[in-house]
Every structure is written in C-alpha cells, then in structure tokens.
Amino acid sequence: MFDPADASDFRNALLAAGAEPGDLGDLWVRGDRGAQLLATPELAERLLEQQNQGPLLVRTVPVQIERLSLEQLQFPSRRAPRRLSSVEASCRLDAVASAGFGLSRSRMVALIRAGAVRLNWAAVSSPSRELVAGDRIQLDNRGELTIEAVEPTKRERWRLVMLRR
Structure with missing residues (x-):
C-alpha cells in the first residue's frame, strides 16, 4: 500500500519462477489488485503447477495465480490521444x-x-x-x-x- 509493486516487480518474480522472457506477453498492474499477464499456455501450466509447491512471491508478498479467459481480463484504461x-x-x-x-x-x-x-x-x-x-x-x-x-x-x-x- 505504501510501496506499490510495478510491472517490473511482477515480471522479475515470473522470471525468477522459471519463465522465459519470450513466454511473457503484455503485463499490466491493477493497482492494489495485483496484475494480469498474457502468457503462453505452456507457461500458464508451469506456473499453476509450481503454485502447488508454494506461492509465487512478488517482492515478499505471496500472490495467487489463476487462469482467466480473454473475456474475463480487465484491460488497462487508455488515455485519449x-x-x-x-x-x-x-x-x-x-x-x-x-x-x-x-x-x-x-x-x-x-x-x-x-x-x-x-x-x-x-x-x-x-x-x-x-x-x-x-x-x-x-x-x-x-x-x-x-x-x-x-x-x-x-x-x-x-x-x-x-x-x-
């Protein structure tokens, strides 16, 4: 809350969990509600399997990983050109x-x-x-x-x- 995580914090946590840079797509932070990532299906499976051994840590905060369909994603707001x-x-x-x-x-x-x-x-x-x-x-x-x-x-x-x- 006082030191909010940014996209690089989430990206670094995913890379530390074994993700390859080419597996990661767009990633956007949703304020204090975590982040959403477009990833390859293979990476999604690996991360979900790893979650069974223990949670993914972003900095020192454990986060839950869940699979969402494209319709469930909440895209970031875009500024007017x-x-x-x-x-x-x-x-x-x-x-x-x-x-x-x-x-x-x-x-x-x-x-x-x-x-x-x-x-x-x-x-x-x-x-x-x-x-x-x-x-x-x-x-x-x-x-x-x-x-x-x-x-x-x-x-x-x-x-x-x-x-x-």
Whole structure:
C-alpha cells in the first residue's frame, strides 16, 4: 500500500519462477489488485503447477495465480490521444521525445541511456538518433508518441506533428 509493486516487480518474480522472457506477453498492474499477464499456455501450466509447491512471491508478498479467459481480463484504461505540434532545432530523439512527453531534455537523455525508451518497439540507447515521420517512441509508464509529420521551417528548424497516446 505504501510501496506499490510495478510491472517490473511482477515480471522479475515470473522470471525468477522459471519463465522465459519470450513466454511473457503484455503485463499490466491493477493497482492494489495485483496484475494480469498474457502468457503462453505452456507457461500458464508451469506456473499453476509450481503454485502447488508454494506461492509465487512478488517482492515478499505471496500472490495467487489463476487462469482467466480473454473475456474475463480487465484491460488497462487508455488515455485519449492528443495531437501536439512543436518546432524543434533538430529531429534528434532526445529533443523530440522531451517535447512530446513534456520532460526536460537532460531528463530524457538520462531515460534513454537507462533503457526506458524504445523506438519502433526496439530498445534504443543513443539520444542522438534522428527521427522521421512514422517513428513511434515508447516511454516506460508515460505512453507512446507517434511522429506524424516533419516539415522544415523558413528558419532552418523542424515543425513536428505528433500524436501522444
């Protein structure tokens, strides 16, 4: 309650229980109600069998595993998409992402180097990566930014149209 678990806590517990990273799909935390995971049927069976020997621990808290049908899942709420427009001096990842997510450029550089940013679903560690229209930037726990248009301005800058989800 005072130190809520996040998705990485659940993911780490599942990996410690013998799950392979490729077996794990989307995982979302449901506040203080635990988490839900899309997993392969084989992983689900292994986890249910392991639960008979003892509960899975997330940090130090025992959790129960149960199989749900897709109709029973409670999907996370999605924020309403918001269209943003910005003029930037460059199309570098750190500049565009900082404008799109409303963070300072130095904070964005730190997040990129820490591995919290993905570009087109692939981990990226270089803040100087040049972006083009169609690129998608995902920031852990902050959403996704799609670059819809990149146009040069008269003053040798770049006008960007972005969609933030």
